């Protein structure tokens with residue numbers, strides 16, 4: 001006999017989307033069970049996002065997990081775009097009145113886990129063979145193996161927060177689901193190093209040898225990325241080769257400030273734009289990377305996941321408070337309208353900042369003209385700034 005559990009919302013995936021959803025639901029008095037195929041240490045160790053929009057900071061603060069973030073996060077009021085060594089600062093504070101916060105996804109995840117655990121949140125880790133079922137009924141189920149035993153959770157709603165490779169999206173029938181995808185012909189090779197960053201702000205650089213990004217996690221820890229072949233191997237990149245290449249791409253002035261050290265977490269991420277529609281099927285709701293992927297150039301993936309979850313938590317809380325399904329029924333439509341705008345921004349910034357193998361000299365001239373226009377036009381810079389700090393939720 002399978003072990004059975006009953007809850008209001010079964011959340012598949014304990015990444016930032018699933019964890020925040022369970023916290024927001026708990027704050028609204030709605031119970032949930034969260035399951036993940038990995039364990040807490042593995043999830044917390046994944047080095048990913050670093051830049052939080054104002055709306056994300058607000059959501060984490062309202063959820064009650066903002067204390068350490070406000071103490072340790074670095075407020076950034078601008079960033080640089082560089083083209084063959086020429087730099088242009090996008091002054092996001094002056095252009096939008098807002099700022100972003102540099103605070104790693106590892107830390108966001110840790111803060112969320114700490115609070116959920118302290119409040120006795122219900123988790124199953126290291127689960128296998130996760131199978132959502134009866135999604136079109138009022139009593140959907142999620143079945144899985146845990147410690148070699150079959151477990152079934154029955155619930156009112158299933159939240160698919162299980163990332164791009166999860167099972168939730170795949171449980172929507174093919175004749176219902178539409179997907180839209182662009183795979184970019186390159187990847188990002190990322191490293192961390194225990195050295196102060198090149199500059200107080202991020203630098204996104206387009207160079208004839210390829211894109212480079214100077215980012216950070218703290219005043220003493222830097223994060224760097226280089227555009228590389230999608231099928232390249234991090235083993236091909238000694239630290240010396242990485243630093244030499246970075247120096248060439250970021251221009252002489254930034255290179256003069258580069259402090260290099262032993263690297264860790266050297267890995268290659270593919271770049272993809274992807275959207276699945278709709279984000280609801282019966283009583284299954286998708287949120288975060290389970291429904292959409294953006295290339296990391298705009299620093300949007302985690303922020304999009306948080307925006308989805310804010311709207312989903314509001315919709316579910318409303319349903320339990322008043323019985324109204326108004327926001328549940330509009331969830332997919334409202335979220336997707338914003339998702340596509342963020343996809344557009346991430347795609348456009350990626351097109352501007354990378355070297356594409358099929359580009360001719362004409363496209364290269366177009367990129368340079370766009371950069372020169374940005375330098376001269378406050379309106380063009382403002383367009384970038386308002387997208388970077390985050391579009392309104394609705």
Ligand code: RFL
Nearest residue numbers: 013015017037048049050162163288289299300301302303
């Ligand atoms: P996650 O974080 O992938 O979590 C999904 C969870 O689901 C679990 N899972 C399953 N559990 C049960 N059953 C299954 N069958 C399951 N399949 C999967 C997984 O173990 C995992 O724990 O998705 P979520 O929560 O939607 O969060 C999305 C973000 O992680 C992602 O969008 C960002 O990391 C993207 N991203 C960035 N986003 C930003 O907002 N700002 C940035 O600066 C930024 N930089 C980045 C990034 C992503 C990167 N990589 C590596 C893709 C930089 C990089 C290099």
Ligand code: PHB
Nearest residue numbers: 049050215296297298299
């Ligand atoms: C990061 O610090 O990991 C980072 C920052 C900005 C991006 C992408 C990644 O656009």
